[in-house]
Amino acid sequence: MKNTQNAKAFMAALPQNIFAGFVVSLIALPLGFGLAIASGAPPMSGVIAAIVGGTLAAILGGSNVTITGPGNGLVVVVLSAITVLGAGDMYTGYLYTLAAIVISGIIMIILGFLRLGSLGDFFPSSAIQGMLAAIGIGIFAKQIHVMFGNLNEKGSIVQLLVRVPETIVNFFQTNDTSFFYAGMVGVVSLLIMVFYSKIRNKYFQLIPAPMWIVVLSVGMYYYYEYLASSPYPIHSDILIKLPDNVFSSFAFPNFDKWHEFEFINAVVAITLIASIESLLSIKAVDKLDPLKRRSNVNKDIRALGFATVVSGLLGGLNVVTVIARSSVNVNNKGSNRSANFFHATFLVLFILLFASELRKIPLPALAAILVYTGYKLAAPSNLKKVFNIGKEQLVIFLITLITTITTNLITGILIGIFSTFLIHIIINKNLSLFxxxxxxxxxxxxxxxxxxxxxxxxxxxxxxxxxxxxxxxxxxxxxxxxxxxxxxxxxxxxxxxxxxxxxxxxxxxxxxxxxxxxxxxxxxxxxxxxxxxxSLDNEVxxxxxxxLTKRQKSLHTISEELGWTYKTHPQEVTEIPSFGYFKTRQINQVSNILSNDKCTLFDVQFSEGELFAQQIVKATMLYIRLDNIPEFTLDREGIFEYIYHFAGFNDIEITAHPDFSKRFYLSGKDENAIKAFFTDELILFFESNNYYHIEGSEKGLLIIGKERLAGVREIKGLADFGIRLKHCLQSTAVSTVQ
Structure with missing residues (x-):
């Protein structure tokens, strides 16, 4: 029956998942080309990763609305691997890198079976942010030169950044028509990426910004081909290069360097970044899922690993979960993994039907998409967000960022982890704590x-x-x-x-x-x-x-609702030590005090025992100021955690209420005064409400829920109990007087 319902739900959602897959494919196609070219690999390698990933992850994955394919984070790693392993020969390095990608996929499969998906939580948030920003700067540094038509600029990230002004000046001063037009295409494409979200026309928004760039770029070619009197101004070397038969030109990995250090280093770097990017994206996309489902992370890592192996064997890049395309999928009503499959299907159709048109896209147009992507990863606003969290987080962020840019990703993230640990030691001034x-x-x-x-x-x-x-x-x-x-x-x-x-x-x-x-x-x-x-001291x-924590803000709201005053900082409450509960406990601090003329609700920190046996306890309590209250202790029968026997205390029986006597433990020295205090109305009140440990003294009542801090809902319940108990006692007193 359940399988039938699931099948009906799947079929009902099929049209919207087909549409969502189609929209995602419009973004995935230019991004696949762009990410591959930025990585130093053939353009088709990015599309292969998207097709293989979309197909296999849809069948084997453990997530619901994620989209898989080549990722931004791997651009710098793959480019470095191709450059180093090929020793200058990019295609040879690409074949060696395919082998590293295959082995990386195998490692991810193993990690999934070992249920090590949680390892992503070991990386400090600020260090990860610094690493992602470094990746963004790396993408930006390389692609901004390509965006202005300069395809030959090479060097480290720092060197490429230093040469950006020179490239811009050369663009405006050039006499090369092809170079200038190619740069103009890149600049216009970047403007489309920047201002796309600001155009509110619903028809314009039907086509994603990257596909608008593709459409306009191809349209420009056909304009010069059929309408303009002058020839197409952009040289063919600056256009995207696809093989004549895209599905008969697969590249296959070369494992000859599997035992060399550079190869092993590439495998580790690719696996590390692919895992981190996927885990972060899976976690983020789960928040977007309108059906509130949680992904099976380990199953998803296994699926991504398997897809990566297949992609690498066919000449494709790593397969990872990608947040941007996944967000587009959710926004277009994608509701299950079939959207990922359809996105891959549409990519195949585009390649089969429009390969000749795709060859007319200038490389600067694709570079503009990646320049915008790189900027978003390393935007100054991200720096401000990290600083707002804490100065120490900014230090961790910058250390990871600078180290990654000047060395490599593995060194960067390791230094980021170490610096985080070191800063934690400095803040706590206590290495032994860790x-x-x-x-x-x-x-x-x-x-x-x-x-x-x-x-x-x-x-x-x-x-x-x-x-x-x-x-x-x-x-x-x-x-x-x-x-x-x-x-x-x-x-x-x-x-x-x-x-x-x-x-x-x-x-x-x-x-x-x-x-x-x-x-x-x-x-x-x-x-x-x-x-x-x-803070262990008692200073204000x-x-x-x-x-203020979220809990304190909630307590302030509760105080306003009750018409009570609220003080967050530690205070001295002189009435508390008169209760028997604190005769063997040392009060260290009282804070978060909600009070009115008769009731005080507070958090208290106290210590039990001495020397090595001393224990610090924090609890939430309520004190009601009343006169003429006999000393007593009331608790649930059989629960002795809060019962402290004073000399001569016995369980007092209320003859007229045998059920009450069975359910509650009532003790005190003056048995007659206690029986007089526990009127029929008061006993009915205790029988009809939640159990609390209650102590009476000449100054009032102390009410304790659990010997721990209370949550916001528990505090509301405790305050309500105290208010109604006070009213009950007042009405009882009035009735007695009358």
């Missing part, structure tokens, strides 16, 4: 009343994030989850960013995901993704050193 705890289990997960509670201790960073992720992935996203970092001394930017991703995923699927325990932690900025460092934390 060395002592990096291999220890630091995540505990349990359920409470249908809610999932996850407690993290010591530290949480890119070094051990996979431990936390493995627990969170076990929680159904339609449920409620609370992640408590109150026992952590340090939480890094990568973890904070991932917590936000989980919160968005749970929200989309109807669940609730909340992070607690970070209130009052020192941060470098007010950004929600900023790293957090625990300024806004400059600590940003």
């Amino acid at each position: 060395l002592r705890n990096v291999l220890k289990p630091n995540v505990l997960m349990f359920t409470e009343d249908g809610k999932y509670y996850v407690s993290v201790k010591n530290f949480s960073s890119f070094l051990n994030y996979t431990k936390l992720k493995s627990k969170l992935n076990q929680i159904p996203e339609s449920k409620e989850a609370i992640v408590d970092f109150s026992l952590c001394d340090f939480v890094d930017h990568s973890v904070m960013e991932n917590m936000n991703n989980y919160a968005e995923t749970f929200k989309r699927k109807g669940g609730h995901f909340e992070v607690i325990g970070l209130d009052g932690y020192k941060t470098g900025s007010s950004h929600p993704f900023a790293l957090r460092k625990n 934390t300024t806004k400059k050193s600590s940003a």
Whole structure:
């Protein structure tokens, strides 16, 4: 029955997936050519990767709306491999690189079977951003020369950037008509990429910007062919070169250098970048899925690896998941993997039916697409975003960026990882925090009343994030989850960013995901993704050193709804020590205080035990100021975590309410006063509401939910319980007086 329903749903969505695949193919065709040429490979190698990837990933993949093909991130790596392995002979280097691509695909298959897709989480976010920016600068540095018609410029990324002004000056001063027209095509193509999104005509928007470039470029050729009196001004050397029979000219890999260092280095670099680019894209595309599905990352990595092997054997580039084309797929109502398959199908049709027209596209037109892509990866706005998260993140970003540009991608990302770790040590001034705890289990997960509670201790960073992720992935996203970092001394930017991703995923699927325990932690900025460092002192934390967390902002909203005041910073509450609960506990700090004239709801940090047995505990409590309250302790029968026996305390039986006596543990010294206090109305109130640990003293009542920090929903419940309890006691007092 279920298979029949799935088949009907698939057929119903088929037309929109065909259309989405068609639109994506309009972008994939020029990009496939452009990425291949930028990589130093034949133009068809990029299209082969898109066709093979779209077909095999659609059949074997574990994602739903992703599009696969050649990726931006591999341009610099593949170009370097072809150049180094070929020792100047680009075609020979291309054949050696195909062998590296095949082996890279095999490694990805192995990684998928070993379920190592989570290794992508080991790379710090800012280091990855720096690496991607370096890739963007590399693409920009090479392709901007091609965009202005200069196909022969070679050198390192830095050398190419330095020569950009010279290329621009030569473009405007040239007397070579072919060179000038080719550059003009590149400039106009770049303008199309830049201003395309600003043109709001719905008919114009039906064709993606890269395909407009193809259409206009080919149209220009036919204009000079049939209408203009002068010949086509662009030399044939500057046009894209496709074989006469595109499907009979496959290239095959050469494995002769498999044992050499340069070859092994190329394999490692290709595998690393292909895996990172795919994992990041899969994660990003899952957020776009309107059906709120989560991809099977390991299955997808296996599929991408297999597609890469086949692509490499046929002369194609690596197959990776690509975010831009996947976004276009989602925006055009692509709903399952068939859209990826149809995108590959349309590419085959374009090559078969329009090969002669495609040969008329000037290389500067394709280069303009990549110049725009490179700029987007390394845009100054990205620098500003990283800086807003924290100055230390900007340092990591720049170190990775500069190292990658001046050396290579592997060295860049390794230096980025090391610099991140070093900066974390400097911020915490504590190397042992990481060395002592990096291999220890630091995540505990349990359920409470249908809610999932996850407690993290010591530290949480890119070094051990996979431990936390493995627990969170076990929680159904339609449920409620609370992640408590109150026992952590340090939480890094990568973890904070991932917590936000989980919160968005749970929200989309109807669940609730909340992070607690970070209130009052020192941060470098007010950004929600900023790293957090625990402050062990009791000094009032300024806004400059600590940003309000999402939980604190929610508490402020709750205080406004209740008409209470709210104070975030540590305060001194003198009434608390009078309760028996704190006779053997040392209060260190009270913060996040919501209060009115009678009620105070707060977070408290206290210590239990002494010396090596000392333990720090954080919990959320409610204090109600009342007079003439006898000393007592009320808790659920059989639960002794919060019960502290005072001398002579016994379980007091309320004869008129035997069910209450069975369900609750009630103790205190003055049994008569306690029985008088527990009126029929008050007993009915306790029987009809959630269980809380309650203590009475001459100054009022102390109400505790769990011996931990409460989530926002739990705080609302605790406040509501306290307000209604206070009203119940007041009405009881009025009735007694009357």
